[in-house]
Amino acid sequence: MPKMIFVNLPVQDIVASTRFYEAIGCEKNEQFSDENAASMVWSDTITFQLMTRNYFSTFTSKPIANPRDAVGMLIALSRDSRDEVDAITEAAAAAGGKADIREKQDMGFMYLRTFEDPDGHVFEPMWMDLEATSAMDE
Structure with missing residues (x-):
């Protein structure tokens, strides 16, 4: 398993x-x-x-805990592209969540946004260019 x-x-x-x-x-x-x-x-x-x-x-x-008052964890969700990060964030907002509860993060090799579900649980969809991060190690 x-x-x-x-x-x-x-x-x-x-x-x-x-x-x-x-x-x-x-x-x-x-x-x-x-x-x-x-x-x-x-x-x-x-x-x-x-x-x-x-x-x-x-x-x-x-x-x-009431997730609207306190954050106990941030749930990161990997996506395959920047467009997918944007799409899930916009879908979350359209479905009753809140998009961009903090500023978008664009570090070139990594891109993420943040949204809340209707109860206030925090999610961070993110995309990372793994080839670019490998090159950073060289």
Whole structure:
């Protein structure tokens, strides 16, 4: 079995969040989805497991942070081009998220933007020219 990542995220509205994650390129896995959770597959090895806040609370004894008030992590998503970085950011904004919550970063060999999902979780789609970074090491 390959190493996989399951990013568990508490959300207010499971239906709205499911639509949002579909808009940014995820596919819903019905086998692991119900009224409390939506399994949103990003790739063969990465899945966003969206959970209602009540259901999410059954997995932890700690208080659940409000991602609109505090950031606990930034989720970077690799893309194959600058255009794909722009496209996913614009799709996020059109689907109820917020685009460019900080200034675009263009370092020539790397380009990234930042968006929030409807609950305030922060994503950074990014593109990197790996050949240019290899040349930097020489």
